[in-house]
Each structure stands twice: as C-alpha cells, then as structure tokens.
Amino acid sequence: GKEKTFKTKNSAKGIGENQLNELYNCMDVYCHPFTSGGQELPIQEAKAAGLITLVTEYSCGTDSCYEHQGGIPLSWNEYREPQTQFVKASTCPYDIASKLQKVYHMDETDKYILINNGINHVKKNFSVDSIVRKLKKILFSLKKPKPKEEEKKEGGPVDFEDILDKNPEDRILIVMPESAGDVFMTTSLLPSIKKNYPDKDLYFATKKEYLPILEGNKYIHKALE
Incomplete structure (x- = not known):
C-alpha cells in the first residue's frame, strides 16, 4: 500500500552536508553529461569534495569542464528541441568511456593538479563572498536611474511609417x-x-x-x- 511506499526523494527535507560529503567520497570521479540548462550545483560540490569532474562541453558546462577548472570536457552532438528549435546536447557515450579511462590511467601528480584546480576554481567563483558580489552587481545595475528631463522635441510627433522601410x-x-x-x-x-x-x-x-x-x-x- 501507499504507507509502505519507499520515497526516493524529498524536496522538503534532503540529506545533510555530512551525508552529501560521504556520498561524494564514495566516488573516484564525477561524470556529469547533460542536455542543456543553467549552472548545475553538483558539479561544484564534486569539485569542492576533491573529485575530477567530467562535464559536457556545452552551455553552462564550459564554466566547469576545462583543466584549469578541475574538469575534463566531454564531446557532444547537437539535436534540436521540437517546436522551439533550441540547441540541445547529446553527450557521446564513447567519449565518456574514453575520458573515464583517461582518469583511471592518469598519473597521481596530474590528478593532484586537476583536483586542486577544481577546489581553487570553486573557492574563487562560487564562494559565498563571490556570489554575493555578483548578485550585488546585478541588483545595483537594475536600480532605476533618476528621471531626466526630456529634451524638447522640435516639430510634430514622429509618424510610425517614417521608421519603417517602404x-x-x-x-x-x-x-x-x-x-x-x-x-x-x-x-x-x-x-x-x-x-x-x-x-x-x-x-x-x-x-x-x-x-x-x-x-x-x-x-x-x-x-x-
């Protein structure tokens, strides 16, 4: 019955940070193929937890997939969303396998460099102070400017046809x-x-x-x- 149903997710109460950290610590590498969308939080969490991240080299992925960001880019093929024709990404499965092998055979020194690149990238771009600065910049740019006196227009009103071609x-x-x-x-x-x-x-x-x-x-x- 319903009372015995196992709930796999809950938007009201999730796992704590300690449990989340343990989850990432179970991983050897973090792979995040996606189709499109905004910035994905788990990518940054994985970097902060010391994981090399494999990320689709498209859209928000370009903020996280390169070596100086602690990542390795995944190749993708384009397809279009029906009706809207938005560009979507289909990550290549063969490239996922290839990049996983790359990490598996990677020298420990190279792994260490990539991991530290990822941690530093998160600290620099996704720390509380960094995000607050970005939000303040956006919000202040949206402040309504002081009204200015309109310049006196000479002649009559502009005819709409005048701004169109013939x-x-x-x-x-x-x-x-x-x-x-x-x-x-x-x-x-x-x-x-x-x-x-x-x-x-x-x-x-x-x-x-x-x-x-x-x-x-x-x-x-x-x-x-």
Missing part, C-alpha cells in the same frame, strides 16, 4: 513587449517564419530594455522600441 506588403511586424524571457523565446520562431516568408522583412517591436536581446539576430530586419 513597400508595406513586404513587412512582418512581431510585437512582444514583455518580458525578457518571452522576447528570447519568441526569437526561436524567427527561423521558421523567415523560411515560410523569405521575401518579407521581419520587424520586432519590444520595450527598450529588451532590445539588446535582439542585437545581431540575422533574421530581424529592424528592431523597434
């Missing part, structure tokens, strides 16, 4: 005012839109603070505020 039948306007995540997600649709309407110029309208997300996008003819 031939209105050759335009497609995409409007996404909010938010940074939505703007970024919407850009994944641009390749298919351009493929279906190759003769159309794509205009993308959003708020001023999100315009940097669109910089350098080859599918956008012009970004509008």
Whole structure:
C-alpha cells in the first residue's frame, strides 16, 4: 500500500552536508553529461569534495569542464528541441568511456593538479563572498536611474511609417513587449517564419530594455522600441 511506499526523494527535507560529503567520497570521479540548462550545483560540490569532474562541453558546462577548472570536457552532438528549435546536447557515450579511462590511467601528480584546480576554481567563483558580489552587481545595475528631463522635441510627433522601410506588403511586424524571457523565446520562431516568408522583412517591436536581446539576430530586419 501507499504507507509502505519507499520515497526516493524529498524536496522538503534532503540529506545533510555530512551525508552529501560521504556520498561524494564514495566516488573516484564525477561524470556529469547533460542536455542543456543553467549552472548545475553538483558539479561544484564534486569539485569542492576533491573529485575530477567530467562535464559536457556545452552551455553552462564550459564554466566547469576545462583543466584549469578541475574538469575534463566531454564531446557532444547537437539535436534540436521540437517546436522551439533550441540547441540541445547529446553527450557521446564513447567519449565518456574514453575520458573515464583517461582518469583511471592518469598519473597521481596530474590528478593532484586537476583536483586542486577544481577546489581553487570553486573557492574563487562560487564562494559565498563571490556570489554575493555578483548578485550585488546585478541588483545595483537594475536600480532605476533618476528621471531626466526630456529634451524638447522640435516639430510634430514622429509618424510610425517614417521608421519603417517602404513597400508595406513586404513587412512582418512581431510585437512582444514583455518580458525578457518571452522576447528570447519568441526569437526561436524567427527561423521558421523567415523560411515560410523569405521575401518579407521581419520587424520586432519590444520595450527598450529588451532590445539588446535582439542585437545581431540575422533574421530581424529592424528592431523597434
């Protein structure tokens, strides 16, 4: 029955740091293949516990997979997420086996150097002080600047048509005012839109603070505020 079910995970109460350290101490090497995503905490925990880390050389993995970071990169093949077409990584199993063998046959001196590189990398980039500094920098950069007096505009209001190129039948306007995540997600649709309407110029309208997300996008003819 349900009362006899074994719970394999619990988001409310996990293992303590001592137990976690014992878990990492059972390992000879830490291997972390992944498809995509943000920074993975276990990679840094494994480095701090003195483990050489094998990490996929993609996305957040490039912050942890190189020798000066105490890691060894794993090769991967690209595939696309359905609909969004986001690039995903499929880590090569043969390379995982090859890198495990590399660590197995590695000289103890080389292991020692890699392990210390990893520990120093975590201390420098993921310590409490380091993270607090990064968060403060981000938060202070988000502070709303003091309002400035708008410069007096000469003449009448700007006609929207004036900021567009001619031939209105050759335009497609995409409007996404909010938010940074939505703007970024919407850009994944641009390749298919351009493929279906190759003769159309794509205009993308959003708020001023999100315009940097669109910089350098080859599918956008012009970004509008």
